[in-house]
Amino acid sequence: MRPYIIISSTMTIDGKIAAKDSFSELSCRYDKIRQHMLRAQVDAVMIGARTARVDNPRLTLKYYTGKNPIRVIVTNSGDLDPGLKIFNIPPSTVVYTRNLSDSLKELTKKGVYVRTFSTLCDAMADLYKTFSVRTVMVEGGGKLNWSLMKEGCVDEVRVTVSPRVFGSGTSIFDGDGFPGSMSPTLKLHSAYRCQCGEEIVLIYKK
Numbered sequence: 001m002r003p004y005i006i007i008s009s010t011m012t013i014d015g016k017i018a019a020k021d022s023f024s025e026l027s028c029r030y031d032k033i034r035q036h037m038l039r040a041q042v043d044a045v046m047i048g049a050r051t052a053r054v055d056n057p058r059l060t061l062k063y064y065t066g067k068n069p070i071r072v073i074v075t076n077s078g079d080l081d082p083g084l085k086i087f088n089i090p091p092s093t094v095v096y097t098r099n100l101s102d103s104l105k106e107l108t109k110k111g112v113y114v115r116t117f118s119t120l121c122d123a124m125a126d127l128y129k130t131f132s133v134r135t136v137m138v139e140g141g142g143k144l145n146w147s148l149m150k151e152g153c154v155d156e157v158r159v160t161v162s163p164r165v166f167g168s169g170t171s172i173f174d175g176d177g178f179p180g181s182m183s184p185t186l187k188l189h190s191a192y193r194c195q196c197g198e199e200i201v202l203i204y205k206k
């Protein structure tokens with residue numbers, strides 16, 4: 001058993017979530033409220049290690065009132081600075097790693113849950129079993145989104161299209177790519193114009 005998995009990102013017209021200089025502030029204020037409302041509805045929010053390093057996010061509720069989901073970081077190297085905000089403000093944080101680095105050993109002492117994993121689907125199953133997580137919101141970045149899509153464990157994709165063009169940078173799904181004829185196809189569940197008038201919100205389901 002695994003949780004229901006929602007990828008949620010805001011991208012440019014050309015499908016980028018960050019520019020070549022890592023600039024990634026794409027959301028209007030209504031989109032930030034949508035993002036935080038979804039956080040309030042899920043049990044866990046997951047990000048990749050590079051997003052943790054570049055953005056140093058809190059991943060808590062700021063633009064909506066409710067219960068903070070647990071935070072989850074996925075990392076290959078385990079190279080995560082214990083000074084990151086996510087490790088120093090509540091609620092709980094879980095790290096899935098392929099390498100038990102010294103910094104992760106230090107984080108364990110701070111109350112961070114550190115787990116090793118083989119596939120992302122296994123990590124999701126562990127979240128379900130060990131932490132009673134039934135819904136996960138994945139907030140990027142591109143490599144984590146790609147890995148989940150490649151493993152076939154994505155149930156829903158929520159994308160806001162922001163009226164910018166980066167021309168290069170990080171794609172919303174940033175990997176080695178599917179052969180076109182074998183690429184996964186999702187069903188359009190809803191599409192609407194944001195209250196700001198400039199963004200489009202798209203929801204696709206498996």
Ligand SMILES: NC(=O)C1=CN([C@@H]2O[C@H](COP(=O)(O)OP(=O)(O)OC[C@H]3O[C@@H](n4cnc5c(N)ncnc54)[C@H](O)[C@@H]3O)[C@@H](O)[C@H]2O)C=CC1
Pocket residue numbers: 008009010011016017018022023024025026047048049050051052054055074075076077098120139140141142143144145147170174
């Ligand atoms: N506009 C938006 O909505 C968002 C933008 N961003 C931006 O995206 C950029 C970061 O994206 P990326 O560079 O693609 O990095 P990422 O955040 O996807 O992190 C990549 C790292 O995650 C770990 N990882 C991912 N998949 C893994 C797997 N299957 N097994 C083991 N470890 C795995 C590895 O350590 C890998 O190096 C940042 O600039 C950030 O600001 C991030 C989230 C949302």
Ligand SMILES: Nc1nc(O)c(N)c(N[C@@H]2O[C@H](COP(=O)(O)O)[C@@H](O)[C@H]2O)n1
Pocket residue numbers: 008009010024025026027031035047051052055056057058059060062139140
């Ligand atoms: N929805 C959305 N729109 C953007 O423009 C973004 N840059 C992101 N980034 C994601 O949100 C995290 C920041 O959250 P907090 O502001 O700390 O609550 C960031 O780490 C990305 O995962 N998302």
